[in-house]
Amino acid sequence: MKKWMLAVACVVTAMLALVGCASDASDAESESDGSNRELTMTIGTLPTEDSLPFWVAQERSYFDACGVSVTIETFQSAQELATAFAAGTIDGAMTDVQTAASLQTSGTDVVLEWVTLGTDPSQGRFGIMTSPNSGITSLEDLKGVPVGVGSNTVPEYVMDKLMEDAGFTEDEIVNEEIKKLPIRFESMANNKVAAAALPASLLALGEANGMVLLADDTQGDNISQSVFVVRADFANGGGSGAVVSVEEAWNQSVSTINSDPESFRDLLVDKCNVNAEIVSTYPICTYPEASDPTADMVQPVLDWMLEKGYLSSAMTYDEATGTMA
Secondary structure (H helix, E strand, O other): OHHHHHHHHHHHHHHHHHHHOOHHHHHHHHHHHHHOOOOOOEEEEOOOOOHHHHHHHHHHHHHHHHHOOOEEEOOHHHHHHHHHHOOOOEEEEEEEEHHHHHHOOOOOEEEEEEEEEOOOOOOOOOOEEOOOOOOOOOOHHHHEEEEEOOOOOOHHHHHHHHHOOOOHHHHHHEEOOOHHHHHHHHHOOEEEEEEEEEHHHHHHHHHHHEEEEEEOOOOOOOOOEEEEEHHHHHHOOOHHHHHHHHHHHHHHHHHHHHHHHHHHHHHHHOOOOHHHHHOOOOOOOOOOOOOOOHHHHHHHHHHHHHOOHHHHOOOOOOOOOOEOO
């Protein structure tokens, strides 16, 4: 937990040591504000694998066991999720640094709580793929060639970093805006665009259908992360106990998934939009226990957003508080 939450968290932690769960976090919050209300939280997510531990916590009643009532709302686009977050209809969200920074600049104060995927390069794959009939055989062939991607997204950030690492100059990296992922994939597969920047599920679908992976971020530097973020007004307004309990439930889910990933394949398929062609072969991630996003993870993304014009002024990440300003 962030330093500014320690006053409440230390009380909760002491209780956890006695009962092995955050179920008494509600008592800590009641003592701090004089109320006796139930701990509640509404979490927003896209239907992606990053949120599997949340779905497991719901299925296995870990949220209930840890003393918090959680509603999970699924959104079909990042824009819909961001709108709900800004409006206050959800308290927390599984998202990325780009979205969190955009929310912050638009006037919604955000706290980055923990990394949901991406504590090491093997978690949360993104990459660049082409059709076997495109004539593109290596990343080098994409110098000056438009690549399908969505602006101000994790795939764009990863694409830029992979190309920079391969020696591309800024002028040699060319984007073709294709926002919707299914259309981007089909455009690549049908040779309407030379290549596409894609997330793990579509990379796996492409590999199953003979597409060619040119590069991904599973080796070398740890480029991409997804993060769980909370509205600052929720955390500061009495929601810190709920965040503590959700974190405990997250960690329980992570332990359960990592001990037997295959037992959660059906849940992954049901909740996370895995294509029917790859439901039996899609690799289930190893998930990290909750840990604070580091400055080494977040600041490069903020600097990239400024360079690309997605931020109007420089933004700095404070690792100690999980905030951006």
